[in-house]
Amino acid sequence: MTPGRELGAKPRxxxxxxxxxxxxxxxxxxxxxxxxxxxxxxxxxxxxxxTAVRVPPFTDIVSISPDWHIxxxxxxxxFQYLFNDExxxxxxxxxxKTAFFSTVICLLIGxxxxxxxxxxxxxxxxxxxxxxxxxxxxSFLLRVYALEGIIRETGLLNSTLLWLGIIHQPLxxxxxxxxxxxxxxxxxxxxxxxPLFATLEKLDHSxxxxxxxxxxxxxxxxxxxxxxxxxxxxxxxxxxxxxxAIGEFVIPTLLGGPDNLMIGRVLWDEFFGNRDWPVASAVxxxxxxLLVGPIALYQHYSTKQLEA
Amino acid sequence: xxxxxxxxxxxxxxxxxxxxxIPILVLIGYSFNASALVSVWGGFSxxxxxxxxxxxxxxxxxxxSLEIGVVVSTGAVILGTLAAVSLVRFKMxxxxxxxxxxxxxxxxxxxxxxxxxxxxxFISMLHLxxxxxxxFTTIVIAHIAFCTxxxxxxxxxxxxxxxxxxxxxxxxxxxxxxxxFMDTTLPIIAPALASSWLLSFxxxxxxxxxxxxxxxxxxxxxxxxxxxxxKLGVSPDVNALASLIICLVGICVxxxxxxxxxxxxxxxxxxxxxxx
Numbered sequence: 001m002t003p004g005r006e007l008g009a010k011p012r013x014x015x016x017x018x019x020x021x022x023x024x025x026x027x028x029x030x031x032x033x034x035x036x037x038x039x040x041x042x043x044x045x046x047x048x049x050x051t052a053v054r055v056p057p058f059t060d061i062v063s064i065s066p067d068w069h070i071x072x073x074x075x076x077x078x079f080q081y082l083f084n085d086e087x088x089x090x091x092x093x094x095x096x097k098t099a100f101f102s103t104v105i106c107l108l109i110g111x112x113x114x115x116x117x118x119x120x121x122x123x124x125x126x127x128x129x130x131x132x133x134x135x136x137x138x139s140f141l142l143r144v145y146a147l148e149g150i151i152r153e154t155g156l157l158n159s160t161l162l163w164l165g166i167i168h169q170p171l172x173x174x175x176x177x178x179x180x181x182x183x184x185x186x187x188x189x190x191x192x193x194x195p196l197f198a199t200l201e202k203l204d205h206s207x208x209x210x211x212x213x214x215x216x217x218x219x220x221x222x223x224x225x226x227x228x229x230x231x232x233x234x235x236x237x238x239x240x241x242x243x244x245a246i247g248e249f250v251i252p253t254l255l256g257g258p259d260n261l262m263i264g265r266v267l268w269d270e271f272f273g274n275r276d277w278p279v280a281s282a283v284x285x286x287x288x289x290l291l292v293g294p295i296a297l298y299q300h301y302s303t304k305q306l307e308a
Numbered sequence: 309x310x311x312x313x314x315x316x317x318x319x320x321x322x323x324x325x326x327x328x329x330i331p332i333l334v335l336i337g338y339s340f341n342a343s344a345l346v347s348v349w350g351g352f353s354x355x356x357x358x359x360x361x362x363x364x365x366x367x368x369x370x371x372x373s374l375e376i377g378v379v380v381s382t383g384a385v386i387l388g389t390l391a392a393v394s395l396v397r398f399k400m401x402x403x404x405x406x407x408x409x410x411x412x413x414x415x416x417x418x419x420x421x422x423x424x425x426x427x428x429x430f431i432s433m434l435h436l437x438x439x440x441x442x443x444f445t446t447i448v449i450a451h452i453a454f455c456t457x458x459x460x461x462x463x464x465x466x467x468x469x470x471x472x473x474x475x476x477x478x479x480x481x482x483x484x485x486x487x488x489f490m491d492t493t494l495p496i497i498a499p500a501l502a503s504s505w506l507l508s509f510x511x512x513x514x515x516x517x518x519x520x521x522x523x524x525x526x527x528x529x530x531x532x533x534x535x536x537x538x539k540l541g542v543s544p545d546v547n548a549l550a551s552l553i554i555c556l557v558g559i560c561v562x563x564x565x566x567x568x569x570x571x572x573x574x575x576x577x578x579x580x581x582x583x584x
Contacts, residue, residue, distance in 0.1 A: 020485075021398050028391035028456060029403060032410040035453045039425035046428055056431045113324040116317035128321075130565050135328045137507065137561045139514030141531050142550045145538050146331035149338065152542065156334050186327060193324075239416060247418020249517055254538060264420045271424065271521070284424045291418075299412050 040288070047281035048074045058278050078282035087266065088283060092290070095263040098177075099245035102184040103192075106241050107234065109185070110192035114233075117193075118200035129197065136190035144183055144254050151179060151255075175257035183251035188244070192237040195302075199233030200226075232301045239298035243291060263287060332554060339547035356548035366533060366549060373513055373530040376444065380451040381508035385501055387452065388459025388508075393489075395460070396467040414457040423521030426450045430522060442524025450522045451515060455508035462507070466500035467493070469575070499571035503564030510557045 049058040063071045082088045117128045135143065150156045151173040158170040173179050203226065211221035249264035256262075263283070270280040339357075343350025360366055391411055395404070414422065430446045433439065440446050470493055478488035516531040523529065530553070537546050 021394070021401065024390050025394040025398065025401060025403070025407070028387040028394065028460070029407050029410075031387055032391075032407070032453060032456065035426065035429070035449055036410055036414060036422070039422075039429040042428045042432055043425040046432075056435055109320065109324055109327075112317055112320040116313055116321040119313045119317070126569060130562070131325055132328070133565065134558060134561055135332070137510050137514075138332070138554055138557050139516070139531060141514070141516050141535060141538070142335075142554060143331065145534075145542070145546070145550060146335040148538075149335055149542055149547075150331050156330075186331070189324065189328065243416045244418050247420045249420050250535075264418065267420055267424065277428070280424060281428060284421050287418075288421060295413060295416055298416050299409065302412060303408065 043281045043284055046278055047078055047285045048076070049278045049281075050075045050077070051276055051278055056277070057275065075278070078278050079286070081279060082282055082286055087261070088263075088286075091261045091263045091266045092287070094261060095246045095248075098180060098184070098260075098262060099242050099248075102181055102188065102245050103238050103242045105181070105185050106189055106192040107238060110189055110196055110237065111234075113189075114193045114196035114200050117197050118203070125201075129194075132190050132193050132197075136194070140187050140250050143187055144251055147183055147186055148174065148254065151182065174255065177256070177260060179255040180252050180260045180262075183255045184241075184245050184248060187251065188241040191240040191244075195236040195240060196230065196233040199230045199236075203229055235301045236298060239294055239301075243294050243298065246291070247287070335547055336551045336554070339544070339551040341544060341547075344544055356544045357552075359545055360548055360552075363545070365528075366530070369528050369530045369533040372444070372527065376447055376451065376529065377509045377512040379448050380455055380512040381505045383448070383452045384455035384459050384508045385505045387456045388504065389463050389497075389501060391456065391460040392463035392467055395464055411457050411460045414454040415461070419515075419517040420521075422454065423450070423518040426453070426518065427521040442522065443527035446522040446524070447519050447527065447529065450518050451512045454518070455511055458511060459504040459508060462504040463497060463500050466497050466571075470496045496571075496575075499567040503567045506560040506564040510560050513553070513557065 045061050046058055049061055051057060052059045059073070059075075061073055063073070065071060113132075117125055117132075120128065148155070152158075153170045153172065153174065157173070158167075161167045162170065173182070207225050207229075208221050211225050212218070216224065246262075247264045248262060249268055252260045252262045252265050253268075267280060267283050267287075270276055270283060340352050340354065341349055342353035342355060391407060394401070395408060395411070398404070426446075426449075430440060430442060430449075434441065440449065472493075474492040475488045478492050479485060483491065514531060515529075516535055519529045520532055520535075523532070530549075534546060534549065537543065
């Protein structure tokens, strides 16, 4: 026995020392398992169930007969239904397309913004960051509502343009695809700027100076040095916009028209309108499968950024 | 190196900030409009604010949301701090990767999916265990899950930069590990805890999608009431209510930001002193 052990006194203290860390790890671990991860398992199971007129409104997957035989009834009909009804496929594709273009536009606006903030002095930086963060925390619902006040037919934009004499008829923006894009870009812009700023701030300027010394024009130095080095921020920011934007529900519902059928809206209607829970679960599971790639990409780059 | 910010960059930055703020400022402006017609300016008035104070549906919802917010942010700060300590202090343990994933995933997971899956869990639990009934309890449970993720990220980055030598010194002087942590590291991360409490509070107060799924009949939070009103179009009393919430959230975020900044300055000052 080592001398340290002898001094370690009571066995209870020893046990606590060796396993005490689990008292810290387990509470959050079990909570997130129970209320974040395991729910996905439930959704997976229910997506194989059938609708039934009872509470809860779906059949059991696993049943145990009186002679203790376990029966597993998998109903693939829900997934088949997803492939056969073109509404789902179309809304998936439409959501992907909308999210993709919104992400690109957010990147084009957000990158110069983050770059400008990163180049100001430290004290200006913290003020500018606070200005960007403030809307980040304000609810989507209220900000989308505020945007409606600007772009609706009698809103500020139309009345200003009419008053200036630039247009003579109010522009119809509400209930169009343009409104959905404006809504997503307006709501998600801070999500793009913040991670971009985090990488651009850490950028080593001596590299840029070296490039300039070696005769690189600024645009060349930007493409060869700044852009590749800010890639983690570009990816993290893009994923922070792209992934939630695919599942966006509030924006297409409040600003979009009947054509702007994004998957979030379809899911919502399936649940609250049709009350078809197994099909809604199947839609959610299929949606999730498509998101695994982007989410893994985000996890990879964000952990890298946190550890840097 | 921070000498030149080109006019082009300043223009884009100003436009970006203007895009973010003009709609909110216009909304707050119109909430003081005396006219019931939302597009006509009828002079300054606080009518819509007084009307809110007499609207029982809105007051009930606001009270419910505040209660949920307080319980949620307290729970999330406790769980999130434990998770952050686990991830920063224990480099190797079974399930570390799993915990990291479960902490990061809620930040990007579309709310609608989180909401649906949690609802399905609650339905099945109610069926099997006769608990929990949908309403206050289920909303609190669901909100704590995603707020914990935000708290963990905030506290984690603060813990990583905290100096461990003080804690080790306390342990050398005979404090147990828990006592040493409480006496030395906890005061250092306290501002991060306070600001993540405030941020969780605003996240919970703002949430519409997850609440709508997991809530039951009779329990309508403020965003749920607002959503049902907003679907019908722009109205002056919603303008007033929205302005109030935006100001409340704004104050929470400003206080949180101030706390974080002050502690950061203190840390830099301490580091300078130590170097001398």
